[in-house]
Amino acid sequence: MPTLGIIGSGNIGSAIARLAVASNMNVVIANSRGIESLRELIAELGPMASAGTVEQAADSADAVVLSIPLTAVKDLPTGLLRGKIVLDTSNYYPFRDGRIAELDAGTTTTSELVARWLDGAFYVKAFGNILAHHIPLLVRPSDAPDRSVLPIASNDAEAKIQAAALIERLGFDTLDAGTLAKTWAFEPESAGYTRIYLADPSTPDDQLLSSIPSPTPADQVKAALDSATRVNVAERAF
Secondary structure (H helix, E strand, C coil), rough: EEEEEEEECCHHHHHHHHHHHHCCEEEECCCCCHHHHHHHHHHCCCCCCEECCHHHHHHHHCEEEECCCCHHHHHHHCCCCCEEEECCCCCCCHHHCCCCCHHHHCCCCCCHHHHHHHCCEEEECCCCCCHHHHHHHHCCCCCCCCCEEEEECCCCHHHHHHHHHHHHHHEEEEECCHHHHHHHHHHHHHHHCHHHHHHHCCCHHHHHHCEEEEEEECHHHHHHHCCCCCCCHHHHHC
């Protein structure tokens, strides 16, 4: 039985943990606040889930979901995720992360930067373009005709194949969105971010957390990525 390590127990990390347990996977979860802070979540998830240190979440896992603030990635132990399939949800939010000159200048993408920080990991960008509360609402069985599609990107073809298989087990189909240089197409404010999963894409920003999702097929995701123009993140205030 495979084990999924999850580093970060926020909304997205917790949502993915629930999907993993529901798909008969063991889960080891870690966060920056320590094992005791995870007691309630582990009790909810049941006997297939356990809390651990970040080292335990990485060492015991067949693959790792990384869902922590962008700048916290740099504080992970050196080599922690070397040799691991890593599904990273990171996005750049200056109000939280501070200004990062490389990203503001557009000389690299968030995913390229994180992949560099995680030297030796088999890095895949995934789950970063969908709201956490929409994840459980859009999950479907493998044979469902209304499965939603998540874009994934990596510079490693085999890592993408393995990540796709994992995500499909969790309840979504996937679309190969290319290399990490192209991940701007499904980062915040882009055409491939969040609103493609809404029943009403014109929903105001202040109502997104109560918005109703709609199943989103591959052709709709691909059209959004193809139409995307790169956002000037230096102007991002949120």
